[in-house]
Amino acid sequence: MILRPVTAYDAVAIYCWRAHPETQRFTPDLGRVTINEHLEWFVKRLQRSLWYMAECGDACAVGVIRVDQRVAAAREGLWVSLLVDPTKRGCGYGTQILQKYYHEQPLLAQIHRLNAPSLRAFEKAGFHLAPFAASRDGAWLYYDRERNVV
Numbered sequence: 743m744i745l746r747p748v749t750a751y752d753a754v755a756i757y758c759w760r761a762h763p764e765t766q767r768f769t770p771d772l773g774r775v776t777i778n779e780h781l782e783w784f785v786k787r788l789q790r791s792l793w794y795m796a797e798c799g800d801a802c803a804v805g806v807i808r809v810d811q812r813v814a815a816a817r818e819g820l821w822v823s824l825l826v827d828p829t830k831r832g833c834g835y836g837t838q839i840l841q842k843y844y845h846e847q848p849l850l851a852q853i854h855r856l857n858a859p860s861l862r863a864f865e866k867a868g869f870h871l872a873p874f875a876a877s878r879d880g881a882w883l884y885y886d887r888e889r890n891v892v
């Protein structure tokens with residue numbers, strides 16, 4: 743697997759992955775998204791985020807990892823988002839992407855407590871429940887990883 747920067751050519755594939763019902767279920771504030779809304783969002787993310795496409799074999803795109811400097815749960819830091827092609831979930835790609843992605847600063851993640859594959863993938867890639875472990879309503883758990891110590 744390689745991680746290469748996301749480009750404008752990835753816009754439609756990422757739209758299809760984001761629009762999938764299973765993705766929407768566990769993504770905060772996503773809801774139903776139109777292609778125009780997606781493209782507006784996509785351009786901003788291309789400009790502001792660290793964003794990598796994971797490819798396997800013959801340049802087959804399997805998922806993306808995005809890192810944004812932002813505030814969530816009253817914490818400013820580098821927050822990670824992970825998205826795997828819905829047709830390729832459960833094959834180990836999510837875990838591999840997280841294990842492969844290196845950042846020298848600590849990383850943070852917000853994960854829905856019912857999102858079992860995500861919780862498992864992040865834990866296998868060295869993330870731990872953060873000291874500020876849950877949202878007030880208990881729906882979201884917060885994880886962090888100091889470095890790539892897997």
Ligand SMILES: CC(C)(COP(=O)(O)OP(=O)(O)OC[C@H]1O[C@@H](n2cnc3c(N)ncnc32)[C@H](O)[C@@H]1OP(=O)(O)O)[C@@H](O)C(=O)NCCC(=O)NCCS
Nearest residue numbers: 765824825826831832833834835836837858859860862863
């Ligand atoms: C969450 C997500 C990234 C996981 O990627 P993935 O490639 O499907 O995950 P993996 O194949 O690496 O599986 C991770 C673990 O979850 C387990 N798992 C997979 N599906 C599961 C399910 N439905 N219930 C319980 N565990 C499950 C796998 O068995 C694996 O554990 P194991 O190695 O101990 O067997 C992917 O499902 C996705 O893109 N979901 C939508 C977006 C999202 O929720 N992103 C996370 C929020 S940041």
